[in-house]
Amino acid sequence: MKKALLIVDVQNDFLPGGSLAVANGNEIIPIINSIQSKFDFIVATQDWHPANHKSFAANHENQIPFNVINLNGLEQVLWPVHCVQGSVGSAFSKDLNTDKVSAIIRKGMDVETDSYSGFFDNGKQNNTGLLGLLRDKNIQEVYVCGLAADYCVYFTAKDAAENGFKTFYIEDAVRAISKDNYKQAKKKLQKLQVTFIKSSQLEK
Ligand code: VGL
Numbered sequence: 001m002k003k004a005l006l007i008v009d010v011q012n013d014f015l016p017g018g019s020l021a022v023a024n025g026n027e028i029i030p031i032i033n034s035i036q037s038k039f040d041f042i043v044a045t046q047d048w049h050p051a052n053h054k055s056f057a058a059n060h061e062n063q064i065p066f067n068v069i070n071l072n073g074l075e076q077v078l079w080p081v082h083c084v085q086g087s088v089g090s091a092f093s094k095d096l097n098t099d100k101v102s103a104i105i106r107k108g109m110d111v112e113t114d115s116y117s118g119f120f121d122n123g124k125q126n127n128t129g130l131l132g133l134l135r136d137k138n139i140q141e142v143y144v145c146g147l148a149a150d151y152c153v154y155f156t157a158k159d160a161a162e163n164g165f166k167t168f169y170i171e172d173a174v175r176a177i178s179k180d181n182y183k184q185a186k187k188k189l190q191k192l193q194v195t196f197i198k199s200s201q202l203e204k
């Protein structure tokens, strides 16, 4: 069984002090560092928006963060400005060990479409290349961790499961924006046969 670890969006803007900080997000970093030796292939995703991205409330008239709008036919939560290409906020945490990260998959560059999953944009119109990469590496098992549990980690796990990977969600290596959304997300993933595990249960 070849196993890949997907480290989702461990970027400064999602960490305490960042513009879209996930509470206690920093606590997952030592866990993610400690488990990397157990995987055959490691990929990190990076939310990477142009400054004029339409997922930012600031780029719409009369909108504030966390309002929900219809954006090109898709429901879109409007976010604070975050992960602007090349900004300090878009950088990986300096505490994250990236030495074993073979590939960095960037997403969210299309101004008109948000992209939570590391595989596809929210409208499933374009892919990032991650699916082909994992297939080319003969990966059968995908393990997800990172930020945020109820958005980008959730959608990445969903796409992994729907595309035939045996998918594991490392529960102590994620933190959520909303506990309620995370509960819903967990139920949906369990219906897709995603396995929820603790980092201490990882073998090898
Ligand atoms: C994310 C909201 C907006 C995430 C990215 O990484 O979960 N959430 N952009």
Ligand code: ZN
Pocket: 047, 049, 055, 082, 083, 108
């Ligand atoms: Zn984003």
